[in-house]
Amino acid sequence: MPELLFLLLPVAAAYGWFMGRNSLKHKELKGRANITRNLSSGLNFLLTDQEDKAIEQLLELLDIEAATIDTYLALANLFRRKGDWDKAIRIHEKLHKLKLPKLQAQQIQFELAKDYYSAGLFDRAEYLLQQIVSCEPLREAILKQLFSIFMATHELNKAVALAAEVEKTKSKSLRIALANMHTQTLQDKLSEPAQSEVLPTAYSNNLAELASRYPQAVRPRYELAKYALLQQDTATAKGALLSILKQKPQWSAELLPMLSQCQMDADEWYQLLTLLADKHHNISARLLLSEWLAEHGSTKAAEHYLLDKLRQQPNIRLFQKLLQLRQQESAQAAEVLSSVEELVNAYLASKVLYNCRSCGFKTRQPYWLCPSCQQWETVEPISGVDGR
Incomplete structure (x- = not known):
């Protein structure tokens, strides 16, 4: 009999392990069923436009299962895009309290800061961003967000203090x-009276x-x-x-008048204008070259030059200059040509002079900061038929 009991011990142990495993599986399945039921309930609230109840239902799951964080991030971003910043903040704040890997926690903190920024809570957003500005994978995006805050709050000196962090990016x-x-x-x-x-x-x-x-x-x-x-x-x-001209020849219309005040000798000035006109097809340089030819050569030479360039690259400003030269030649034709020039002037007065290469914003005024997309130095002189 003792021998029989000894033989049954392994069987009893195996049975206990098997039943225990089934019990754990049962609890796990039950937990998953609860999660699925809560998730389905939350989604149902969303579909029936009961967003507040949906958020409460979905946030409860965070205490049970943290593996669905990407789903919550997507939901919060959806609320932020819709302008429901308070809902996005509630979700991100809940996620921010979880114990997560460092990079994931910093990503959530960054998203929460963006929520605060969208809601106009600039001080809170700045506080969170300053804490993680050295996070290498997010450094560039964080700095751009901080710069947006500094522009909104007119605290540009704070951006200067982050020069070392900017240097760490490409x-x-x-x-x-x-x-x-x-x-x-x-x-x-400099504009301060005392300075x-x-x-x-x-x-x-x-x-x-x-x-x-x-x-x-x-x-x-x-x-x-x-x-x-x-x-x-x-x-x-x-x-x-x-x-600047070497880097941005399209800015010639603004820079050449300033450069003409710099006491350049005649040969250097002529070579510069020729380079800009021939290599970069710059309209302002061609206009100034036509004036140079009229002054140092003849009006006919200037006219031939303009006609040649107009055949290569039609431009209303070159045409306007040609009209002006033709008026100087004939008093009889001047009256007719002057009326045509008035029409050309009216046409040019209605045209934009600059556009943003980033968002396409159009304006007659130059801006260092695009009023539309808030990008620096993207508003540049236009080219083409109406270009300068």
Whole structure:
């Protein structure tokens, strides 16, 4: 009999293990059934436009199962896109309280900060973003969000303080944004009555440093050239303007009049205009070349030049210049041509001069910051038939 009991012990142990495993499976299946039932209930509330009840139902699941975080993130982002920021905030705040891997927790914190930004709670958004700005996978996106906050709150000096973080990224747009905001802070400081007499040299040096550190940006060099001309420092202005033209020849309409004040010799000026006109097909350079030909050669030579360029590249401004030259030749034709020129002027007065290469925003005024998409230095002179 004891031998029989000894033989039955393994059987009893196996039976106990089998029943215990079935019990765990039963509990797991029951838990999953509860999750499925709650999830289905929450989705049903969503479908019947009972969003508040849906959120409460779905948030209860977070205490049971954290593996569905991606679903909640998608739901919160959906609410944010719809403008239901309070609902998105509630979901992200609940997720933010969970114990998650560091990167996932930082991602949720970033999403919560975006909710706060959308809701106009800039201080809360900034606080959360400053905590995770060194997170490498998210650094660029976080900096862009912080810069948006600083522009909204007019605290551009805070962007300057993040220069070291910007340098850790490869983002050209962030460098351009930082250069523009830093330039604006320098201009604001210079305009203060108490500083206007003691900072001119420092202002010029700071702009030169910015231009050297951020060659991708146009504004520091442009402001440096404009200020240098006011100080009659034509050498500094010339260097800055030529540097911009080499990088952005489409800005010739704005820069060539400034460059003409920099005491360039005749040959250098002619070579520059020829380069811009022939290599870059710039309309402003061609207009100035036609004036040069009329002054140093003859009106006929200028007319032939304009006609040749009009055949290559039709442009209303070149046509307008041709009309002006023709009026100088014949008093009889001047009356007729002047009426045509008036029509051309009226046409040009209605046309935009700049557009944003990022969002397509059109305007007659130049902007460093696009009013539409809030991108820096994307509003540029237009090209084509109406271009300059």
